[in-house]
Amino acid sequence: MFRFVIAAAVIALSAGHALANGHGGGEAPPPPKPEATTSPAKVILTKQGPRLVDLKGMTLYHYERDTTGKTSTCNGKCAESWVPLAATAEAKAIGDFTVIDRDDGSKMWAYRYRPLYTSPADKAPGDANGNATTLQWRIARPDN
Numbered sequence: 253m254f255r256f257v258i259a260a261a262v263i264a265l266s267a268g269h270a271l272a273n274g275h276g277g278g279e280a281p282p283p284p285k286p287e288a289t290t291s292p293a294k295v296i297l298t299k300q301g302p303r304l305v306d307l308k309g310m311t312l313y314h315y316e317r318d319t320t321g322k323t324s325t326c327n328g329k330c331a332e333s334w335v336p337l338a339a340t341a342e343a344k345a346i347g348d349f350t351v352i353d354r355d356d357g358s359k360m361w362a363y364r365y366r367p368l369y370t371s372p373a374d375k376a377p378g379d380a381n382g383n384a385t386t387l388q389w390r391i392a393r394p395d396n
Contacts, residue, residue, distance in 0.1 A: 291349050292337060292361040293368065295394050298378070304363060304392040306337060306370060309377025314366040316388035321365030327355045334382070334389065336360035337368040368392055 293304045293312055304312040313334065317325045326334050331354075339359040343351045352362045361368050371382025371389075383391050 291346055292339065292343075293349070293363065293392075296378070298380075300380075300391075302394050303380070304368070304394060305377070306368075310370045311374055311378070311380045311382065312337060312363075312368045312392040313371060313382050313389050314363070314368060314392045316390065318367045321350075321362070322352060324352060324354055324360060324367040326367070326369065334369040334371060337370065363392055363394075366392070 293306055295302050296305050296309070306312060315324075315326055315334065324331075324336060326336070336354065336358075337360055339351045339361045341359060343359060343361070345351060348364050350362045350365055351359050352367055354360055369389075373379075373381035375381075380391055382389060
């Protein structure tokens with residue numbers, strides 16, 4: 253009988269702690285930290301085919317001279333004309349999007365290892381005024 257009383261007391265104490273922690277008896281555990289699961293760009297469909305745009309809807313471009321997949325060759329004055337798609341210091345690769353270190357120590361997004369840029373020539377979402385085939389700038393597309 254004594255063993256039964258001790259066993260019942262242990263069960264009651266355990267249940268009491270579980271109920272107190274999980275059902276209003278104490279502070280709720282903090283929510284999990286959100287992971288960076290949002291890609292930095294999306295695909296839109298246009299008459300010219302699908303293209304990548306940033307989260308504001310601005311057309312993204314890639315530079316033919318960015319060939320290593322690890323760095324951007326557009327720095328200094330070039331980066332004033334072609335704005336790198338900035339990534340935070342904590343950004344992590346997601347899907348086909350990777351993070352590339354820039355010469356100035358900042359980070360930027362790349363799609364399939366091609367650094368992504370916006371053009372100041374584009375004034376509104378959907379504009380594609382930066383497409384300069386003679387300068388080796390191309391609209392970023394999900395198939396390239």
